Amino acid sequence: MDKRLKQTLLRVARFYDRRKVGDVGALGFRRSSDLALLVGCLEGLLQEHLILPQKSRFLDLGCADGRVNMLFSYVVQTSVGVELDSWTLDEYAPLRAALEHELEKADLIPPPQNIHLFEGNSTDPLVHQEIAHHTGLVFEDFSLFYTYLIMHEEFAAMIAERAAKGALFLVYGLDRIMPRYEGLRLREDLSPLNGILGVYQKR
Ligand SMILES: C[S@@+](CC[C@H](N)C(=O)[O-])C[C@H]1O[C@@H](n2cnc3c(N)ncnc32)[C@H](O)[C@@H]1O
Numbered sequence: 036m037d038k039r040l041k042q043t044l045l046r047v048a049r050f051y052d053r054r055k056v057g058d059v060g061a062l063g064f065r066r067s068s069d070l071a072l073l074v075g076c077l078e079g080l081l082q083e084h085l086i087l088p089q090k091s092r093f094l095d096l097g098c099a100d101g102r103v104n105m106l107f108s109y110v111v112q113t114s115v116g117v118e119l120d121s122w123t124l125d126e127y128a129p130l131r132a133a134l135e136h137e138l139e140k141a142d143l144i145p146p147p148q149n150i151h152l153f154e155g156n157s158t159d160p161l162v163h164q165e166i167a168h169h170t171g172l173v174f175e176d177f178s179l180f181y182t183y184l185i186m187h188e189e190f191a192a193m194i195a196e197r198a199a200k201g202a203l204f205l206v207y208g209l210d211r212i213m214p215r216y217e218g219l220r221l222r223e224d225l226s227p228l229n230g231i232l233g234v235y236q237k238r
Pocket of ligand 1: 064065066067068095096097098099100102103117118119120123155156157158182183185186207
Protein backbone atom coordinates (compact mmCIF):
# COMPACT_ATOMS: atom_id res chain seq x y z
CA MET A 36 0.00 0.00 0.00
CA ASP A 37 1.25 3.42 -0.95
CA LYS A 38 2.57 5.51 1.97
CA ARG A 39 0.19 8.46 1.61
CA LEU A 40 -2.81 6.11 1.35
CA LYS A 41 -1.72 4.29 4.51
CA GLN A 42 -1.26 7.61 6.36
CA THR A 43 -4.70 8.71 5.20
CA LEU A 44 -6.36 5.46 6.30
CA LEU A 45 -4.72 5.68 9.71
CA ARG A 46 -5.91 9.29 10.07
CA VAL A 47 -9.47 8.28 9.04
CA ALA A 48 -9.32 5.46 11.60
CA ARG A 49 -8.12 7.82 14.33
CA PHE A 50 -10.87 10.30 13.52
CA TYR A 51 -13.68 7.74 13.87
CA ASP A 52 -12.12 5.69 16.66
CA ARG A 53 -12.13 8.84 18.83
CA ARG A 54 -15.89 8.92 18.23
CA LYS A 55 -16.88 5.32 18.87
CA VAL A 56 -20.51 4.68 19.69
CA GLY A 57 -22.06 2.10 22.01
CA ASP A 58 -18.98 0.72 23.77
CA VAL A 59 -20.73 1.82 26.96
CA GLY A 60 -24.33 2.82 27.62
CA ALA A 61 -27.65 2.31 25.89
CA LEU A 62 -26.40 2.41 22.30
CA GLY A 63 -24.73 -1.03 22.49
CA PHE A 64 -26.77 -2.28 19.53
CA ARG A 65 -24.89 0.11 17.29
CA ARG A 66 -21.36 -0.46 18.52
CA SER A 67 -18.71 0.83 16.15
CA SER A 68 -16.03 -1.28 14.47
CA ASP A 69 -12.50 -0.33 15.43
CA LEU A 70 -11.17 1.19 12.22
CA ALA A 71 -7.51 0.96 13.26
CA LEU A 72 -7.94 -2.82 13.42
CA LEU A 73 -9.73 -2.74 10.07
CA VAL A 74 -6.80 -0.94 8.41
CA GLY A 75 -4.72 -4.07 9.17
CA CYS A 76 -7.53 -6.24 7.78
CA LEU A 77 -7.63 -4.17 4.59
CA GLU A 78 -3.91 -4.68 4.09
CA GLY A 79 -4.34 -8.44 4.53
CA LEU A 80 -7.23 -8.60 2.07
CA LEU A 81 -5.30 -6.54 -0.48
CA GLN A 82 -2.24 -8.77 -0.10
CA GLU A 83 -4.39 -11.86 -0.70
CA HIS A 84 -5.95 -10.16 -3.76
CA LEU A 85 -9.36 -10.56 -2.12
CA ILE A 86 -9.88 -6.84 -2.60
CA LEU A 87 -9.17 -5.71 -6.14
CA PRO A 88 -8.20 -2.03 -5.82
CA GLN A 89 -10.78 0.31 -7.37
CA LYS A 90 -12.67 -2.72 -8.74
CA SER A 91 -14.30 -4.47 -5.79
CA ARG A 92 -17.74 -3.34 -4.61
CA PHE A 93 -18.42 -3.17 -0.88
CA LEU A 94 -21.74 -3.42 0.98
CA ASP A 95 -22.09 -2.83 4.74
CA LEU A 96 -25.38 -4.49 5.73
CA GLY A 97 -25.87 -2.27 8.84
CA CYS A 98 -23.69 0.76 8.29
CA ALA A 99 -24.74 3.14 11.14
CA ASP A 100 -22.87 6.43 10.46
CA GLY A 101 -21.03 4.98 7.44
CA ARG A 102 -17.59 4.82 9.07
CA VAL A 103 -16.66 1.42 7.62
CA ASN A 104 -17.90 2.63 4.25
CA MET A 105 -15.58 5.60 4.56
CA LEU A 106 -12.54 3.41 5.24
CA PHE A 107 -13.26 0.92 2.44
CA SER A 108 -14.11 3.70 -0.03
CA TYR A 109 -10.39 4.41 -0.47
CA VAL A 110 -9.66 0.96 -1.88
CA VAL A 111 -12.85 -0.16 -3.64
CA GLN A 112 -14.79 1.02 -6.66
CA THR A 113 -18.11 1.60 -4.86
CA SER A 114 -18.87 1.63 -1.14
CA VAL A 115 -22.55 1.09 -0.29
CA GLY A 116 -24.22 0.94 3.12
CA VAL A 117 -27.72 0.22 4.41
CA GLU A 118 -28.95 1.39 7.82
CA LEU A 119 -32.30 0.85 9.55
CA ASP A 120 -32.27 4.04 11.61
CA SER A 121 -32.45 7.38 9.84
CA TRP A 122 -31.11 9.27 12.90
CA THR A 123 -27.99 7.13 12.83
CA LEU A 124 -27.52 7.63 9.12
CA ASP A 125 -27.91 11.40 9.61
CA GLU A 126 -24.57 11.41 11.43
CA TYR A 127 -22.73 10.52 8.22
CA ALA A 128 -22.73 13.99 6.60
CA PRO A 129 -21.50 16.08 9.57
CA LEU A 130 -18.81 13.50 10.37
CA ARG A 131 -17.69 13.46 6.76
CA ALA A 132 -17.49 17.28 6.70
CA ALA A 133 -15.34 17.32 9.86
CA LEU A 134 -13.12 14.54 8.50
CA GLU A 135 -12.67 16.38 5.18
CA HIS A 136 -11.49 19.42 7.10
CA GLU A 137 -9.02 17.37 9.16
CA LEU A 138 -7.61 15.57 6.10
CA GLU A 139 -7.23 18.81 4.18
CA LYS A 140 -5.29 20.40 7.05
CA ALA A 141 -2.98 17.38 7.16
CA ASP A 142 -2.55 17.37 3.35
CA LEU A 143 -3.93 13.84 3.10
CA ILE A 144 -6.24 12.25 0.51
CA PRO A 145 -9.81 13.62 0.66
CA PRO A 146 -12.69 11.14 1.04
CA PRO A 147 -13.73 9.63 -2.30
CA GLN A 148 -17.12 10.35 -3.87
CA ASN A 149 -18.04 6.66 -4.24
CA ILE A 150 -20.02 6.25 -1.00
CA HIS A 151 -23.79 5.66 -1.23
CA LEU A 152 -25.83 5.08 1.92
CA PHE A 153 -29.47 3.97 2.06
CA GLU A 154 -32.06 3.86 4.79
CA GLY A 155 -33.89 0.56 5.27
CA ASN A 156 -33.56 -3.11 6.07
CA SER A 157 -30.69 -4.90 4.32
CA THR A 158 -32.90 -7.91 3.69
CA ASP A 159 -35.65 -5.87 1.99
CA PRO A 160 -35.77 -6.38 -1.81
CA LEU A 161 -37.09 -2.81 -2.23
CA VAL A 162 -33.89 -1.46 -0.66
CA HIS A 163 -31.84 -3.46 -3.17
CA GLN A 164 -33.99 -2.06 -5.99
CA GLU A 165 -33.20 1.43 -4.74
CA ILE A 166 -29.48 0.62 -4.60
CA ALA A 167 -29.63 -0.67 -8.18
CA HIS A 168 -31.51 2.43 -9.29
CA HIS A 169 -28.93 4.82 -7.78
CA THR A 170 -25.68 2.91 -8.36
CA GLY A 171 -26.45 0.51 -11.21
CA LEU A 172 -25.33 -2.35 -8.96
CA VAL A 173 -27.43 -5.41 -8.14
CA PHE A 174 -26.70 -7.75 -5.23
CA GLU A 175 -24.63 -10.09 -7.43
CA ASP A 176 -22.29 -7.21 -8.37
CA PHE A 177 -20.95 -6.85 -4.80
CA SER A 178 -17.83 -8.80 -3.92
CA LEU A 179 -17.47 -7.74 -0.26
CA PHE A 180 -20.27 -7.90 2.30
CA TYR A 181 -19.76 -6.67 5.86
CA THR A 182 -21.50 -6.94 9.22
CA TYR A 183 -20.59 -6.17 12.80
CA LEU A 184 -22.16 -9.41 14.02
CA ILE A 185 -25.77 -8.31 13.51
CA MET A 186 -28.17 -10.70 11.75
CA HIS A 187 -25.13 -12.59 10.51
CA GLU A 188 -27.02 -15.85 9.99
CA GLU A 189 -29.74 -14.18 7.89
CA PHE A 190 -27.15 -12.22 5.91
CA ALA A 191 -25.03 -15.35 5.36
CA ALA A 192 -28.08 -17.17 3.95
CA MET A 193 -28.81 -14.23 1.63
CA ILE A 194 -25.19 -14.15 0.42
CA ALA A 195 -25.07 -17.95 -0.02
CA GLU A 196 -28.22 -17.73 -2.14
CA ARG A 197 -27.64 -14.60 -4.20
CA ALA A 198 -24.04 -13.40 -4.25
CA ALA A 199 -21.60 -14.23 -7.02
CA LYS A 200 -19.26 -17.18 -6.52
CA GLY A 201 -16.12 -16.08 -4.66
CA ALA A 202 -17.79 -13.10 -2.94
CA LEU A 203 -16.61 -12.50 0.63
CA PHE A 204 -18.68 -12.14 3.78
CA LEU A 205 -16.65 -10.23 6.39
CA VAL A 206 -17.92 -10.69 9.93
CA TYR A 207 -16.46 -8.25 12.45
CA GLY A 208 -16.34 -9.05 16.16
CA LEU A 209 -15.25 -12.70 16.06
CA ASP A 210 -12.64 -14.20 18.30
CA ARG A 211 -11.75 -17.87 18.65
CA ILE A 212 -15.19 -19.27 17.92
CA MET A 213 -16.02 -19.03 14.25
CA PRO A 214 -19.62 -19.65 13.21
CA ARG A 215 -20.19 -21.81 10.12
CA TYR A 216 -22.67 -20.84 7.44
CA GLU A 217 -24.12 -23.16 4.85
CA GLY A 218 -22.93 -22.30 1.35
CA LEU A 219 -19.99 -20.23 2.62
CA ARG A 220 -16.47 -21.49 3.28
CA LEU A 221 -14.64 -20.15 6.32
CA ARG A 222 -11.20 -18.98 5.18
CA GLU A 223 -9.41 -20.69 8.07
CA ASP A 224 -6.09 -19.65 6.57
CA LEU A 225 -6.98 -16.00 7.28
CA SER A 226 -9.58 -15.94 10.06
CA PRO A 227 -9.83 -14.17 12.37
CA LEU A 228 -7.98 -11.57 10.32
CA ASN A 229 -6.12 -9.18 12.64
CA GLY A 230 -7.74 -11.13 15.51
CA ILE A 231 -11.21 -9.71 14.80
CA LEU A 232 -12.57 -10.39 11.29
CA GLY A 233 -14.06 -13.68 10.09
CA VAL A 234 -13.54 -14.12 6.35
CA TYR A 235 -16.06 -16.34 4.55
CA GLN A 236 -16.20 -17.02 0.85
CA LYS A 237 -19.17 -17.98 -1.28
CA ARG A 238 -18.60 -21.45 -2.74
C1 LIG B 1 -23.23 -2.83 15.54
S1 LIG B 1 -23.68 -1.49 14.47
C2 LIG B 1 -22.30 -1.48 13.34
C3 LIG B 1 -22.17 -0.23 12.53
C4 LIG B 1 -21.03 -0.22 11.51
N1 LIG B 1 -21.20 -1.24 10.50
C5 LIG B 1 -19.71 -0.46 12.20
O1 LIG B 1 -19.22 -1.58 12.07
O2 LIG B 1 -19.19 0.45 12.87
C6 LIG B 1 -24.97 -2.25 13.53
C7 LIG B 1 -25.95 -1.30 12.85
O3 LIG B 1 -26.81 -2.07 12.02
C8 LIG B 1 -28.12 -1.55 12.05
N2 LIG B 1 -29.02 -2.65 11.66
C9 LIG B 1 -29.46 -3.69 12.41
N3 LIG B 1 -30.19 -4.55 11.66
C10 LIG B 1 -30.23 -4.03 10.40
C11 LIG B 1 -30.82 -4.45 9.17
N4 LIG B 1 -31.53 -5.56 9.08
N5 LIG B 1 -30.64 -3.68 8.08
C12 LIG B 1 -29.92 -2.53 8.15
N6 LIG B 1 -29.34 -2.08 9.28
C13 LIG B 1 -29.48 -2.82 10.40
C14 LIG B 1 -28.28 -1.02 13.47
O4 LIG B 1 -29.26 0.00 13.52
C15 LIG B 1 -26.86 -0.51 13.78
O5 LIG B 1 -26.73 0.86 13.47
